[in-house]
Amino acid sequence: MKxxxxxxxxxxxxxxxALALASPxxxxxxxxxxxxxxxNLAGQPIKAATVRAVNxxxxxxxxxxxxxxxxxxxxxxxxxxxxxxxxxxxxxxSSTVAARVALGTNNPVxxxxxxxxxxxxxxxxxxxxxxxxMLGAAESLMVQEKWDEALAEYRGILAMxxxxxxxxxxxxxxxxxxxxxxxxxGAYGEVLKKDARSQRALVGLGRAQYEQGNRAAAIxxxxxxxxxxxxxxxxxxxxxxxxxxxx
Numbered sequence: 733m734k735x736x737x738x739x740x741x742x743x744x745x746x747x748x749x750a751l752a753l754a755s756p757x758x759x760x761x762x763x764x765x766x767x768x769x770x771x772n773l774a775g776q777p778i779k780a781a782t783v784r785a786v787n788x789x790x791x792x793x794x795x796x797x798x799x800x801x802x803x804x805x806x807x808x809x810x811x812x813x814x815x816x817x818x819x820x821x822x823x824x825x826s827s828t829v830a831a832r833v834a835l836g837t838n839n840p841v842x843x844x845x846x847x848x849x850x851x852x853x854x855x856x857x858x859x860x861x862x863x864x865x866m867l868g869a870a871e872s873l874m875v876q877e878k879w880d881e882a883l884a885e886y887r888g889i890l891a892m893x894x895x896x897x898x899x900x901x902x903x904x905x906x907x908x909x910x911x912x913x914x915x916x917x918g919a920y921g922e923v924l925k926k927d928a929r930s931q932r933a934l935v936g937l938g939r940a941q942y943e944q945g946n947r948a949a950a951i952x953x954x955x956x957x958x959x960x961x962x963x964x965x966x967x968x969x970x971x972x973x974x975x976x977x978x979x
Contacts, residue, residue, distance in 0.1 A: 764810040764833040768842035770799045770819045773898050775932050777803025778846060781821040785831075787813050802965055811835075819844035825864035829872040840875045845902070858893045866892075870902065879910045897926055904936045908943075916940040931957050931966035938973055947977045 770781035781799040790811035797805040799819075812835045820826035824846035831842055847864045870885035886903045889896065904919035917940040923933035934957045942950035954977070957970035 762835060763808070764812055764835050764837075764839060765806065765808050766810060766815070766817070766831060766833055766839050766842065767804070767806045768817075768844065769803045770805065770821065770844045770846060771803050772824070772846055772848055773896055775898055775901055775930065777801065778821045778824065779803065781805075781819055781824075781844075781846070783807070783817065783819050783844075785810065785815045785817045787811070787815045789813060804965070817842055819846060821846060824848045825860055827864055827868040827871070829868050829875060831872075831875050840877070842875060843871060843902075843905075845871070863889065863893060874902075874906060874909075877909070879906050882906050883910075897922060901930075901932055901936065904933070904940075908936065908939060911943070913940040913943045917944070929960050931960055931964055931970075934960075935966050935969050935973070938970065942973060942977050950977045 770778045779801045783797045783805045785795045795807045797807050799805045810833045818828040870882045873882035883906045900919040900922040904916045907916035920933040920937040938950045938953035954970040954974045958967045
């Protein structure tokens with residue numbers, strides 16, 4: 733076979749070198765990143781929960797991550813497409829959602845809520861497997877930005893298990909995405925009736941108040957979050973909102 737002329741060989745070598753030295757920002761455009769949380773019905777993080785993502789149509793087709801002490805997890809290096817993402821932890825029903833991963837863009841945060849062994853009395857007669865399936869379906873709808881359908885699922889969960897008033901956290905999140913700030917404030921208020929120190933509910937309420945234009949109320953509410961515990965992720969979020977509200 734006739735060898736390549738030296739100028740062509742030099743060009744090929746230069747191209748390979750350029751690819752090898754490509755900036756991280758260029759490399760990042762070739763893969764996707766998915767993040768999220770794993771918490772229980774009370775909004776508490778489930779440390780060391782396992783998150784598994786599967787997409788048989790791409791290579792690599794499977795990733796596994798472990799939630800940290802705050803329930804946060806992240807999967808890097810994913811190809812674009814629809815991934816089946818499952819969260820599981822000992823003593824909890826597993827939950828699976830479908831998430832679309834795009835390359836080089838911000839993908840939706842997947843927030844798992846797992847149902848644990850029911851407390852006797854509070855969950856008597858409740859089908860926990862069906863409950864977990866409904867929670868998974870609601871979160872899938874949130875990922876797809878189908879806010880109304882997700883709200884219907886969450887409200888169905890409350891109707892089935894009224895004691896799970898923390899589902900109002902998810903309802904508040906969906907209403908915020910719909911820009912129904914008054915409705916979101918009401919949902920977070922339902923949580924605060926039972927737990928006045930719920931940082932997640934206070935952050936949501938503060939955000940709703942800020943978006944409604946009530947900056948004074950938002951500043952007061954967000955200040956409560958930091959006063960309760962300034963080391964949490966909710967407190968960090970509250971500080972960011974406070975910076976905006978005080979401008």
